[in-house]
Amino acid sequence: MGKLVTEMLKGTLEGIVLAILAGRPAYGYEITAWLRDQGFSDIAEGTIYALLVRIEQRGLVDVRKVPSEKGPPRKVYSLNAQGREYLEEFWRTWSFLAERLEQLREGGE
Amino acid sequence: MGKLVTEMLKGTLEGIVLAILAGRPAYGYEITAWLRDQGFSDIAEGTIYALLVRIEQRGLVDVRKVPSEKGPPRKVYSLNAQGREYLEEFWRTWSFLAERLEQLREGGE
DNA sequence: CTCACTATTCGGTGTTGCTAGGTACCAGTA
DNA sequence: TACTGGTACCTAGCAACACCGAATAGTGAG
Numbered sequence: 001m002g003k004l005v006t007e008m009l010k011g012t013l014e015g016i017v018l019a020i021l022a023g024r025p026a027y028g029y030e031i032t033a034w035l036r037d038q039g040f041s042d043i044a045e046g047t048i049y050a051l052l053v054r055i056e057q058r059g060l061v062d063v064r065k066v067p068s069e070k071g072p073p074r075k076v077y078s079l080n081a082q083g084r085e086y087l088e089e090f091w092r093t094w095s096f097l098a099e100r101l102e103q104l105r106e107g108g109e
Numbered sequence: 110m111g112k113l114v115t116e117m118l119k120g121t122l123e124g125i126v127l128a129i130l131a132g133r134p135a136y137g138y139e140i141t142a143w144l145r146d147q148g149f150s151d152i153a154e155g156t157i158y159a160l161l162v163r164i165e166q167r168g169l170v171d172v173r174k175v176p177s178e179k180g181p182p183r184k185v186y187s188l189n190a191q192g193r194e195y196l197e198e199f200w201r202t203w204s205f206l207a208e209r210l211e212q213l214r215e216g217g218e
Numbered sequence: 219c220t221c222a223c224t225a226t227t228c229g230g231t232g233t234t235g236c237t238a239g240g241t242a243c244c245a246g247t248a
Numbered sequence: 249t250a251c252t253g254g255t256a257c258c259t260a261g262c263a264a265c266a267c268c269g270a271a272t273a274g275t276g277a278g
Binding site: 005011015020 | 113120148149198200203210213214
């Protein structure tokens with residue numbers, strides 16, 4: 001994809017990850033793989049891990065270490081109450097932006 | 110609004126401004142006022158001017174100076190062919206992202 | 219023992235929007 | 249005259265975020 005997606009992901013990637021965690025607990029490697037599968041072909045692994053650290057420090061997720069059969073222990077993240085609240089705020093902001101953009105798209109053609 | 114919008118605007122604000130210019134030529138002060146009117150209450154003037162400089166340097170817009178009755182001359186920007194192309198690319202990227210997010214929103218509830 | 223896959227971490231880079239100031243031009247008013 | 253306020257633009261420095269590249273570590277296959 002390229003630079004356009006990269007810039008657009010700023011701010012939304014966080015919401016995406018939180019939305020994933022709202023569905024089920026998950027760990028970094030898994031999330032990265034899932035995103036790549038969904039078409040975010042150029043998401044960098046390091047990006048996801050950094051993001052996870054960030055949302056952990058903000059207290060939006062709970063973490064527990066789970067041993068893996070195939071490698072180092074996994075850090076499994078799950079959304080907590082505060083995270084769910086934040087996610088709703090994210091959806092509100094997203095809706096606002098999406099509405100404005102949809103209006104612009106229609107008006108411009 | 111707050112930090113959430115700020116981060117989300119990274120990457121999309123450029124598209125928003127290009128979409129505005131696709132409708133009609135406009136100048137910085139005007140664009141800022143219009144955005145504020147549309148609910149982007151905390152868009153900084155400096156941000157728009159910096160963005161306009163950027164897209165001009167990339168050759169996405171044409172510029173001409175128009176004298177104003179009430180102040181310094183206006184720099185009126187209009188979208189050129191290259192800008193229109195870039196805007197379409199922007200819409201494609203936006204659609205991709207919006208689809209993924211919509212899926213996530215539905216799946217998560 | 220080396221390779222590949224799983225899994226996480228970290229330092230440095232570039233882009234972007236915000237903050238907070240400044241410049242300049244004009245009209246109305248005390 | 250001096251001052252205020254609206255119009256219009258520009259700039260330097262800052263913080264946040266995604267990327268890149270490399271490192272570390274565990275496991276199983278060849």
